[in-house]
Amino acid sequence: MEELLKIKTAIIDEFNSLGIEGLNLTDLNLLKGSYINLEYTLSNGQKVKLLEDDKMYLGNQVEIEGKERCYGVAADENYLLVCEYGCNGSDPEIVVYKRRQDKSVTER
Structure with missing residues (x-):
């Protein structure tokens, strides 16, 4: 349990350090990828999903x-994703998708 708390704290700090206006996290939950894996339309019109349906994320x-x-x-052990969307996940847009800076907390 203590290890999970350390991981959550590190990831919360990483998200908050992005400097996104209005984004100030205080907690993270375990979420199944299939529940949060939205489909994004890229600038070239291609549609993509960035998460894995069978994986758990914070x-x-x-x-x-x-x-x-x-x-x-x-977030997982490698990436941070921040998106913006409307009601029920409508019209999702990628705000930030980047490799995590401080993976040392989650690596063993």
Whole structure:
């Protein structure tokens, strides 16, 4: 349990350090990839999913003040994903998708 808390704290710090306006995480939950794996339309029109349906992620949803949209965040041992979407995951947009900086906490 202590190890999970260390991992969550490190990932929360990584998300908060991105400096995204209105995104201030205090907790993460274990979420199944199939539940949070949205399909994004890239600038070239290609549709992609960035997560794996059968994998577990640490993530959360944060309402964006003054908008009818939310941030969705998800992380695994390698990547951070921040997206923005409307009601029920509609019109998702990738805000940040990047390799994690401090993977040492989750590597064994």
